[in-house]
Amino acid sequence: MKIAWEGVQNAALDILRALVRLDTTNPPGNERIAADLIASSLGAHGIASVIRESAPTRANLVARLAGADRARPALLLSSHTDVVPVEPSGWTREPFGAETHQGCIWGRGTIDMKSKGAMDLVLLCALQRAGAIPNRDIILAAVADEEAGSDLGAKFLVERHPELVRAGWVLNEVGGFTLHVGRRRLYPIQVAEKGFVTVKMTVTAPPGHGSMPRRETAIAKISALITKLVNTPMRRNITPLMKRTLAELGLPEDDPGPLLRPMLSNTVSPTILRAGYKDNVIPGEASVVLDGRTIPGEDPESFMAELRKIVGPEPQFELVKTAPPAETSPDTELFELIRQRVEAADPGARAIPWMTPGATDNKFYARLGSHCYGFSPVKLHPHMPFGSLFHGNDERLPIDGFFWGLKVYAEVVLEFAGLKFGDIFI
Numbered sequence: 098m099k100i101a102w103e104g105v106q107n108a109a110l111d112i113l114r115a116l117v118r119l120d121t122t123n124p125p126g127n128e129r130i131a132a133d134l135i136a137s138s139l140g141a142h143g144i145a146s147v148i149r150e151s152a153p154t155r156a157n158l159v160a161r162l163a164g165a166d167r168a169r170p171a172l173l174l175s176s177h178t179d180v181v182p183v184e185p186s187g188w189t190r191e192p193f194g195a196e197t198h199q200g201c202i203w204g205r206g207t208i209d210m211k212s213k214g215a216m217d218l219v220l221l222c223a224l225q226r227a228g229a230i231p232n233r234d235i236i237l238a239a240v241a242d243e244e245a246g247s248d249l250g251a252k253f254l255v256e257r258h259p260e261l262v263r264a265g266w267v268l269n270e271v272g273g274f275t276l277h278v279g280r281r282r283l284y285p286i287q288v289a290e291k292g293f294v295t296v297k298m299t300v301t302a303p304p305g306h307g308s309m310p311r312r313e314t315a316i317a318k319i320s321a322l323i324t325k326l327v328n329t330p331m332r333r334n335i336t337p338l339m340k341r342t343l344a345e346l347g348l349p350e351d352d353p354g355p356l357l358r359p360m361l362s363n364t365v366s367p368t369i370l371r372a373g374y375k376d377n378v379i380p381g382e383a384s385v386v387l388d389g390r391t392i393p394g395e396d397p398e399s400f401m402a403e404l405r406k407i408v409g410p411e412p413q414f415e416l417v418k419t420a421p422p423a424e425t426s427p428d429t430e431l432f433e434l435i436r437q438r439v440e441a442a443d444p445g446a447r448a449i450p451w452m453t454p455g456a457t458d459n460k461f462y463a464r465l466g467s468h469c470y471g472f473s474p475v476k477l478h479p480h481m482p483f484g485s486l487f488h489g490n491d492e493r494l495p496i497d498g499f500f501w502g503l504k505v506y507a508e509v510v511l512e513f514a515g516l517k518f519g520d521i522f523i
């Protein structure tokens with residue numbers, strides 16, 4: 098029995114709206130409500146799923162469509178169900194309303210990344226309904242806590258339940274959206290992501306009374322160090338992948354612009370500053386939290402050594418948390434398939450390998466030996482840049498671009514599992 102593709106599109110839209118209306122802002126997360134919705138939709142199609150809670154209401158759901166050849170490395174389709182907080186005053190529509198307006202679905206999570214969760218879900222259900230047997234297992238994961246570091250989500254599954262998510266290949270965020278560069282259309286496909294090293298830097302100086310000013314105080318010292326940090330570029334480390342990306346974009350290595358610059362070195366941003374407790378007391382201690390990001394090939398030690406070189410021997414460092422960078426080769430059958438399908442669906446556009454400066458769940462799946470790509474395709478209009486939608490106010494998803502992405506995504510997933518789109522859908 099063939100399945101009407103239009104019905105799949107509409108089901109994806111319905112699921113997306115339902116997911117956006119569930120407030121899974123992290124913190125606190127409360128991803129259980131999303132996991133329950135996905136479980137009941139899978140269950141209605143006869144697909145069993147398991148939910149593993151890493152903490153109360155912090156639910157991770159995994160389901161599996163068995164393939165003909167269990168020895169062939171599985172394909173894992175992953176998304177996170179939590180979203181970042183909203184500032185309602187900055188929104189022109191209700192952030193959890195999933196309203197349709199100007200051809201878009203509006204709401205937190207429409208881009209990042211309940212849209213891909215909806216794609217994964219409707220595809221698995223459609224394959225089951227069609228009685229299609231993939232040539233490898235296809236696993237669906239809808240995980241918690243990505244927006245707060247993944248401790249209760251992908252990291253938890255990888256460390257505590259690796260048998261559920263072990264796969265040869267992973268399709269997750271971030272990539273496959275349209276990047277308009279001049280008159281060209283590019284589709285970055287994430288093959289690498291930076292690691293992070295969060296460090297608390299503390300300085301001390303003798304405390305005193307506010308009525309007796311002095312030059313050397315903890316606040317003055319930390320201010321000088323922060324100024325030095327933000328004005329000192331970190332050592333350039335252009336990886337072979339970034340050389341290739343820059344060459345494909347035709348951009349110079351010495352200054353490729355603000356979007357690409359963070360991918361060419363470790364970086365550091367001061368994020369939380371603390372000092373003082375009383376109006377009239379000069380505090381004896383001041384600290385700043387530094388959000389450090391590391392290029393593939395670097396580790397916390399090399400990052401800290403570089404930091405030390407900039408700020409000198411005095412400040413104390415305390416490692417708050419760290420996660421390694423990750424990189425997968427773009428020279429694989431799956432990347433090639435993604436490239437072909439994307440470029441066929443948008444003639445004249447190019448799909449290129451990409452490193453994201455942020456962190457995704459891929460860095461945890463990669464620990465299980467998976468090839469991980471960020472591919473959640475959406476065609477975006479030039480007036481709707483991805484960078485402004487991702488975590489932004491008025492996050493919204495163009496419905497036509499979502500349907501375009503769903504079809505490209507379905508083609509990639511089906512073909513990689515030995516199935517043909519035209520054999521299953523009309």
Ligand SMILES: [Zn+2]
Pocket residue numbers: 177209210243270
């Ligand atoms: Zn995300």
